[in-house]
Amino acid sequence: MARRSRLAPSRSFATSLATSFAASLLASVFFLPLDVRSAPAADGPLVVARAMDVNSLDPARAYCDTCQIYLSAVYATLLTLAPDNQTIIPMLAKSWEVSPDVTTFTFHLDPAATFSDGSPVTAQDVKWSLERLKNIKGGPAYLMDSLKSIEAKDPATVVITTETPNSEFLGILAAPYTGIINAKLAAANGANANADAATSDASDTWFLAHSAGAGPFVLESYTADDALRLARNDKYWGKKPGVPGVVLKQTADAVTQAQMLQSGTADIAMQIDPDTAKTVSVPDATFKSVPSFNFVYAAISPAAKGAPVPLTSDVRQAIALALDYKGAIDFTVGGEGKEQSSAIPNGYPGTKDLPAPVTNVEKAKELLAKAGHPDGFAMELEFPAMNVYGVDLSLLAQKVQQDLGKVGIKLSLKPVPFTVWISDINDPGTPFALGFFAPDYFGSAQYVQYFGMLPDMPWANRAGVGKQPGLDGKEQLALYHKALAATDVPAQEAAYRDLALKMIDDKIILPLVSPNLILAYRNDVSGVRYSACCNLPLGEIEKK
Known part of the structure; x- marks a missing residue:
């Protein structure tokens, strides 16, 4: 069984500062004159400060924390995880059946589901996307280790068979790396799902500048070590996002993230550590400590x-x-x-x-x-x-x-x-x-x-x-x-x-x-939560 290297270097925050140093630096930062504080407009994009760790924006190659956030915002999966972090609920698949021996999984696609270009999501797209995930042999390819076959029975019905019983396969299909790709669009730009896709697929660069998903957002731009920008998908078939766009802003350390949250230049700070959280005072922001699975x-x-x-x-x-x-x-x-x-x-x-x-x-x-x-x-x-x-x-x-x-x-x-x-x-x-x-x-x-x-x-x-x-x-x-x-x-x-x-x-x-994970966000933002599959579900967040 091919197994990925799970410990990506990008799964890190920048080296933390000693508490005493952080406290003194924050004291100088958090009491800025009001005229240098520039909170983003309420109708502007949601700004998320985090140390980004992007290795790719291709669902079959991307494998990092930021990748989870991006992929779940831009690509829809057959299933997803409810806010309780345990219950599997519908997404692209409106219903499904599992065989008694837990080897055959039949999914019925929601007829309303469309990609960002308006074309319908079909069973053939599902087949192509999951076979490609397996054949690219990237970091998340292990999710398809048990895959035996995929059959598009008709445009709205797909049957997936696993080599052996797999009671976790439904949970696997909620992972953002299994996001369904617009096959025709991606194939026209160098992507393929062939058995030799690991060497013959030439689309990685294209995915860094374009998206081909059915999620609530689309890729606007990505600049390494700077920002990942998303725009609202106006053709989204589900509930429209509560913000017009999202900027994931490269911010290396917890102190700088806290500074941005205090000044209003960030709406969410994703990697505030407990020590830093205890040293800051930001009346118009929430710091919530929640258990994590890390x-x-x-x-x-x-x-x-x-x-x-x-x-x-x-x-x-x-x-x-x-x-x-x-x-x-x-x-x-x-x-x-x-x-x-x-x-x-x-x-x-x-x-x-x-x-x-x-x-x-x-x-x-x-x-x-x-x-x-x-x-x-x-x-x-x-x-x-x-x-x-x-x-x-x-x-x-x-x-x-x-x-x-x-x-x-x-x-x-x-x-x-x-x-x-x-x-x-x-x-x-x-x-x-x-x-x-x-x-x-x-x-x-x-x-x-x-x-x-x-x-x-x-x-x-x-x-x-x-x-x-x-x-x-x-x-x-x-x-x-x-x-x-x-x-x-x-x-x-x-x-x-x-x-x-x-x-x-x-x-x-x-x-x-x-x-514990520190959820840190300004009080005019709602819907911030930790997800075991998707890290931070951007499609659920709203800003007043």
């Missing part, structure tokens, strides 16, 4: 060539017991976060009432002595030198270093550029590392695939599944197929819970912080 973790790779000692189950258990999970949340995000039990995030199927992570320094010392390391050992902790979801990984690394020092494990810290980190964890392998993850859709399979001990999956390969004692992968693979074949929610929940418990026992992935 998390930061430590990872142990027994198969890494540079492991200083055998990273056996006892050693991994000792490392896990030495970590101060609550302290990590307090230290990095000022308590604005949650503990997370497994590599499946809180609130996803299978995570209800999982045992909380435990800190027990004395037990950790006993396990290290049992493993033959009564005095501990020295080891390197490698991590991307970046700030993700409001968590400064350098600060977190210092906390981990302090915790493990209490049991005799002497960590040396190795911050590296993300590109170096992602290369190192694959070859030669990194014995101990920090990483991060955010969802592509609502469904637990993506986490089991990436983090579970399944043959040929990323962290299973790094851990040495099938080669290390206790990591044979067979049990988890069976549970994984059981979860995907489940035909009811209780059965699916039970299978994913068993998988979560097994992943906890393996102690390969140790979740450390699930940070």
